[in-house]
Amino acid sequence: MISVEEAIDIVMSQTIEAGTEKVPLQKATGRVLQENILADRDFPSFNRVMMDGIAVNSKAWQEGRREFYVEGMQTAGAPQQALSQEQNCIEVMTGAMLPQNTDVVIRYEDVKIEDKVARVSIDEVKPLQNVHLKGTDRKLDDVLIHKNQKLSPAEIAILATVGKHTVEVVRHLKVAIVSTGDELVDVNEMPHPYQIRRSNTYALQSALQAEGHEAQAFHINDEKDALETKLREIVGEYDVVILSGGVSKGKKDYVPEILEKLNVKKLFHGVKQRPGKPFWFGVREEGSSPTAIFALPGNPVSTFMCFYAYTLPWLRKCYGLNTQILEANLAEEFDFQPPLTYFLQVKLTMDQGQLLAVPVTGKGSGDLANLLEADAFLQLPSDRSAFKAGESFPVIQYRQIF
Structure with missing residues (x-):
């Protein structure tokens, strides 16, 4: 097995040139x-009126004029008019061109118009008042x-x-999501006591949709020949294949063996982390462009975490997006014994401008419901077992709270 840091470096070194469209x-x-x-x-492309009201020449105001004869009306979307007499005004609408020979807009609230005469009720007017100048x-x-x-x-x-x-x-990379396993039935089916509905494919599709990305979902049962036939077809057609399940040590975990037969180069299998230890990653170089294969462990929390920690940052890098990870402060002491990087499920809160991570441990990588209680994974390093409140660690959000 390799470390999380090594796994991240390998994954991020295998980005695909997506091209443009x-x-x-x-x-x-x-x-x-x-x-x-x-x-x-x-x-704006012209001197734009910012308030409904009247447009006047500030010189007339400075000379003491407070009553202005209304020559006409300048509406938005109409060609520019011109004030013919300096002592007059033109009614104007928001978004209209400022009439020629005017440089002030006085809003209707400060004007009373009777018999086509506008009487101004305010004491101060400044040149370019309520005017959005061209090119500013x-x-x-x-x-x-x-x-x-x-x-x-x-x-x-x-x-x-x-x-x-x-x-x-x-260009969006063409992504396939593949679940494997005889125990899985579709979401609209009633599972037997020994079965469960497929959730990982829907979770991964949803996560990609949140990024503005569509993906095609497939399911293949744990039958070796069928798995090989379908994966051969999928790997040849898609830029990215995200598998869920079939990568551990079980008798029917055929995925690594089949990927090797399909000439997918294994770059690692097994990461010193919890959850998601059996994570497998490789690249197939055949054809006009490479195909990246993310074979994620089938337990739902493992699939979820590996996608957000590895697959999503990789995809963002392929698209030239920022892959920087935030940090959060651990809200309370936490202990974890095995020498593994632990992706602790946490609830995020904000306190006096600091992002805090409250542990929500759950009951292991099969505890899908616990994802509802948390917002993110806090990445705790493998070289220690005790973590103090207030310490800062990388945080991988799957629910955008802040």
Whole structure:
């Protein structure tokens, strides 16, 4: 077996070049941008009215005028008008172009209009009041969004503003999720007492969907020939294969043997960690591009932890995203005896600006329900058995609380 640190280094050294593709703007949320987005004009592109009211020339105000004849109305989306007489005004709407020969907007709340005469009730007016000047947000050709950013609704709004109806993004790797085991039945079936419903594939699909990523799910029973036939097909078609189960020492744990027959190069099998000790990882180099194989232990907490600790950071690195891990302070003393890295389930809280991790130990790697009580795994090192309250350790969140 190898250490967690060695396993992470090996996994992260095997990233795949995903390439790029163009997608419609409506499909770009959650994708990773692969082009710099420039302003196609000044932001705003004209002197913009910021309040409903009247537009006047500040010179007339400074000369003592407080009543202004209303020449007309400038609405949003209409061509720019011009004030013909300095002592007059034009009614204006929010978002409209500021009329020529005006430089102040006085809001309706400070004006009373009767018989087309606007009487101002405030004592102070400043030039450019309630005016959003052209180009004060961004200039033509400024970089608005840098490449390698994950696109959120904020970036989508900017892309729409500059007319990017298609966007160049990192191509999504083609991911297959494969569960194995005779004891597993589908979610819509009633299991016998000796069976359980498949949960790992749904959990992994959900975790990927939360990243904006789709994956195809498969199930194969523990029959060697069928497993080999189906895995050969899947490994040849997908960029990433995430297996759940069949990697331990059981008589029907055929996955490592079959992957070897399929010319998948084993990079490690077994990590000094709890949960997830039987974790297997390898790469198949045949074909036009490599296929990464994550064979995760079948116990649900093991599958869950290994995905978040290894597979998800690897996938994010393939897409050029940040893989930095946060740290949290242990909220209370904790002891763990075996010389293994322990991924302790914890509940996260915030106290005076510090992220705290409260242990929620559960009943082992089969205790799926305990995941409901926790938010993350706290990575405790293998070289010690006693951990003090207040000590800081890496934390791997599966529920984004903070």
